[in-house]
Amino acid sequence: MLTTHPFDDDTLHEECGIFGVSGSEGAAALVALGLHALQHRGQEAAGITSFDGSNFHTHRAMGHVAGNFDRDDVIRALPGTVASGHVRYSTTGETALRNVQPLYADLSTGGFAIAHNGNISNAMKLRRDLVRRGSIFQSTSDTETIIHLVATSNYRTLMDRFIDALKQIEGAYSLIVMTPEGMIACRDPLGIRPLVMGRLDESIIFASETVALDVVGATFERAVEPGELIIVQGSDIRSIHPFAPVASRPCIFEWVYFSRPDSIVDDHSVYSVRKNIGAQLAEESPVAADIVIPVPDSGVPAAIGYAQASGIPFELGIIRSHYVGRTFISPGDKVRHLGVKLKHNANRALIKGQRVILVDDSIVRGTTSLKIVQMMRDAGAAEVHMRIASPPTRHSCFYGVDTPERAKLLAAKHDVGGMTEFIHADSLAFVSIDGLYKALGEARRADIRPKYCDACFTGDYPTALTDQDDSVQVDQFALLAERMN
Numbered sequence: 001m002l003t004t005h006p007f008d009d010d011t012l013h014e015e016c017g018i019f020g021v022s023g024s025e026g027a028a029a030l031v032a033l034g035l036h037a038l039q040h041r042g043q044e045a046a047g048i049t050s051f052d053g054s055n056f057h058t059h060r061a062m063g064h065v066a067g068n069f070d071r072d073d074v075i076r077a078l079p080g081t082v083a084s085g086h087v088r089y090s091t092t093g094e095t096a097l098r099n100v101q102p103l104y105a106d107l108s109t110g111g112f113a114i115a116h117n118g119n120i121s122n123a124m125k126l127r128r129d130l131v132r133r134g135s136i137f138q139s140t141s142d143t144e145t146i147i148h149l150v151a152t153s154n155y156r157t158l159m160d161r162f163i164d165a166l167k168q169i170e171g172a173y174s175l176i177v178m179t180p181e182g183m184i185a186c187r188d189p190l191g192i193r194p195l196v197m198g199r200l201d202e203s204i205i206f207a208s209e210t211v212a213l214d215v216v217g218a219t220f221e222r223a224v225e226p227g228e229l230i231i232v233q234g235s236d237i238r239s240i241h242p243f244a245p246v247a248s249r250p251c252i253f254e255w256v257y258f259s260r261p262d263s264i265v266d267d268h269s270v271y272s273v274r275k276n277i278g279a280q281l282a283e284e285s286p287v288a289a290d291i292v293i294p295v296p297d298s299g300v301p302a303a304i305g306y307a308q309a310s311g312i313p314f315e316l317g318i319i320r321s322h323y324v325g326r327t328f329i330s331p332g333d334k335v336r337h338l339g340v341k342l343k344h345n346a347n348r349a350l351i352k353g354q355r356v357i358l359v360d361d362s363i364v365r366g367t368t369s370l371k372i373v374q375m376m377r378d379a380g381a382a383e384v385h386m387r388i389a390s391p392p393t394r395h396s397c398f399y400g401v402d403t404p405e406r407a408k409l410l411a412a413k414h415d416v417g418g419m420t421e422f423i424h425a426d427s428l429a430f431v432s433i434d435g436l437y438k439a440l441g442e443a444r445r446a447d448i449r450p451k452y453c454d455a456c457f458t459g460d461y462p463t464a465l466t467d468q469d470d471s472v473q474v475d476q477f478a479l480l481a482e483r484m485n
Helices: 027-037 072-076 123-132 143-152 158-166 210-216 253-258 270-284 300-310 333-339 367-378 416-423 433-439 466-484
Strands: 016-022 045-051 056-062 082-088 103-107 110-120 171-179 182-187 196-200 203-207 219-223 229-233 236-240 291-294 318-320 344-346 355-360 383-388 427-430
Touching: 016 027, 016 110, 016 171, 016 182, 027 045, 027 072, 027 082, 027 203, 027 210, 045 110, 056 110, 082 110, 082 171, 082 182, 103 143, 110 123, 110 143, 123 143, 123 466, 143 158, 158 171, 158 182, 158 229, 182 203, 196 210, 203 210, 210 219, 253 270, 270 300, 270 433, 291 300, 300 355, 344 367, 355 367, 367 383, 367 416, 416 427
Parallel strands: 291 355, 355 383, 383 427
Antiparallel strands: 016 082, 016 203, 045 056, 045 082, 103 110, 110 171, 171 182, 182 229, 196 203, 196 219, 229 236, 318 344
16 A cells, blocks of 8 residues: 655644534534544544434544545434534554544443543553553543543532543643533643634534634634633533633644644634744745745745745745545555655756755655655756755654654754755755744743743643653663663
């Protein structure tokens, strides 16, 4: 099996997307539309759970929303005025149907369905403790930990049990929970992962991004605040803040790559921020060149910003086909190597003899950039300069982004000079961390806590990393035992 996208194994994969509707006839159909708009956040699997006032109904499937939820029979099997859905890219747990969300369980308080965007950084420790106490897990997802914490809580009411569970978990989460009493939407106290609320007629809608509200014709109301729980019960909507207030730290990579350009995240247009990053790159790292070329599709807004600020023409030097499936069967190495050109191909007539500036959103392992630079060379480029619309990714993310272990990150192994040599570019430059904040209209000061989570660039993690610390200790013990033997 060959992945037709030549760069699939060398990107920061989106985490997940969630969407919920309360108070609308045919809620599941609206959820399916919303998930289409969030497909970029997870392409492995999708699921929808509905509630008809008496029973919960769930359909989960591997693959995209299209093909799984665009059939009338599937939607008809999800009746009710309340529904939630999830698109998944696994950052914890295996790729299997049992891990596809929303996850559902029958608790003593009734049905409980949960959809989660993020990553619980102490899930392994909590899971071990729960298993010792008798819990039986049905998945390998960190999200199931929340269900068991709710089920085993000593508090009486479901809401108190849920809050008790949330107070035991670390990391990042945006959640949509369905119960017989109503829908709950919440974000972790730091607001690392996004979640917004909208309204469509009399129904309330929650989504990972504003673009999903646009697609279903809903009006954006506001972002769910960090540490806030919004409870929707029929026409009654109330908000509680059960956590001690802390300064928020939303993920800065939402503006760099994860969110769709037509979304608004925390009052910032994603498209405008990406153009600002490109302009900042042009100011910080100018180079004499003939054309600016984006690496499609995520590099386009930054490349526009770079071109406008530098006065160098913007051109589509890499053409992407949007009509190729994700995989196909390859009979041999020759066809396998040819397959990488099915989705991206150099615009040779444009590139030949030109000094090219390539603009991309990030460098992970570096193999992507190496292939793109070589593509430009093969097309006859006189020079190839690479400009990256984020600082070097030197640290892994533990908050719901699928990043390689740190040893596999190119920037963790090499300085910029070494990275330039690795990708065979004539020059390479990244936007500075200060420039990234400037693109958001902020300043990053060393003497105060950063406004955003930028740990993948700086190593400044905003929460405890219990599971990671435990695994490091286990590795150290194993190394010590090996030496003693």
